[in-house]
Amino acid sequence: MTMTTALATRDPWSVVPSLGNLDAYIRSVQAIPMLEADEEQALARRLRDQQDLQAASKLVMSHLRLVVSISRQYMGYGLPQGDLIQEGNVGLMKAVKRFDPDQGVRLVSYAMHWIKAEIHEYILKNWRMVKVATTKAQRKLFFNLRSLKHQFKGEADDAHVGRAALSEADIHRVAAELDVRPEDVIEMETRMAGGDVALEAQADDDHDHAPVAPLAYLADEVHEPTRMLDAARRDWLSGQGIASALEGLDERSRHIVEERWLKVNDDGSGGATLHDLAAQYGVSAERIRQIEVAALKKMRKVLEAA
Template sequence: MSEHSMNMSTANAVALRDPWALVPSLGNLDAYISAVNRIPLLSLEEEQECAKRLRDHGDVQAAGRLVLSHLRLVVSVSRQYLGYGLPHGDLIQEGNVGLMKAVKRFDPEQGVRLVSYALHWIKAEIHEYILRNWRMVKLATTKAQRKLFFNLRSLKQGFKNEADDARSYRNSLSGDEVRSVAEQLNVKPEEVLEMETRLSGGDVALEPQGDDNEEAAFAPIAYLADEASEPTRVLEARRRDALASDGILRALDALDARSRRIVEQRWLDVNDDSSGGKTLHELAAEYGVSAERIRQIEVAAMKKMRKAMEATAA
């Protein structure tokens, strides 16, 4: 008997006595992956037998053998999601949870292998973990958004590869690419654009994370407060509104007739073409004086109005 066959026989014997003994309790991730890859696969007959023992008698040892023989599948599937920047060990752990759920629900009478049935559960748990932890704010809640989240990155990579060949890659999707993605995933183009915007954004802490005063000044908490109802601002707004209405009328009443007419024609009357009031030269022609004289009258009137408005504000 070859050394490989002897090792396989020993592993099978150990798995029959204590299925969990083949997975090391301590060690790094590489040691774990190496260990699960050495666990022997079950034949169809062995898988059926273990599944029936679990279903009919609640045999935990049988469940253990089913789980252990498929741990390498979880490792393989988890590698597909390393691009999201989450720890590989955590992805494997969540996938193992999905595998155990699949084993618990597996019916050997359905005529399919456990590997086919478990694949859905493993991916579902990994997907849920990524959606919970990739960003502080959950990006995808509906079924269509989940589909977009896990397919848009790979589709964009395909567009990038094509554009690299043409030496014209863009970071954002073009209109044709958006429509192509929408057709492939059976969603609306607007949903594709929305998800792309979400993926390209990032988390921003509401409050500063350190003691840096400059950082604190630009933290969202510094400018997200609603100041519209702040008491001093309310009083200031009321005062400004009063000056803009009653205050201006009282200031105009303090002027002589000619000065008031000049101010009104210069600043309060609007021409039909919405070009503003009359010019100094237009008023000079109307009153038969120079434009400089009109300017002097205007300046004197403005000073008098300012004093009247200050008195009103006081």
């Protein structure tokens, strides 16, 4: 294989390092030249008409710097930029796949929507363990409330602005600005102000001074599934299960088991002794014990098979 052929068949993604080395990745994508309008049109038509994957790769790679730029706008949510870029790249690939060169717009304008949509979805799924935004109004508030609070509070410290509660007037201003209900603003403000709480105590907590973890008082032991199954099993064994096992015994064995284990005297004491039953049947106490052992073994097999 000649060098020219090797370069032609080389994976175009191999010129970009992995996101594991974020600085090197950003430097590499910044060095990839942007396409001219006529080049972009030609590549988009090759992809649309011929399903040319090399054309798709060139379109994607020439816009990787756009994803990096957009990802910087979402650094305030505590998520790694590498993850944001990765999700944005997914949106970019979706945009390239759906791009129509005959619409009269550049790919950069079309791709911005798809890149932001993927990053938005990733942030909403991962910013908190419990989703904070599910409806359209909540999503709009989630991605705009922080910036609007900055506008209303002035150039204050970001952490302070994030904690500062909105006044009633500010709530109505945000609602009017985003065309949502004031109640939606209050609810989102409350959700974003709250933090995640671990259900279980952390391993490095001081056991003498650590706060009680929610799992200690949220657990419902009465309706815990395993306990309920065990309780149902015990109830069956003590009722229908024992009755079924007894039915498989001969009359003498069943009588001995009932007298020994199931009968309770009026004074609360246990059932008959081996000697009592030996006298009743005219055999030795050892024989009664042997019959009892064999009967219990047979019953155990029946109960284990049920």
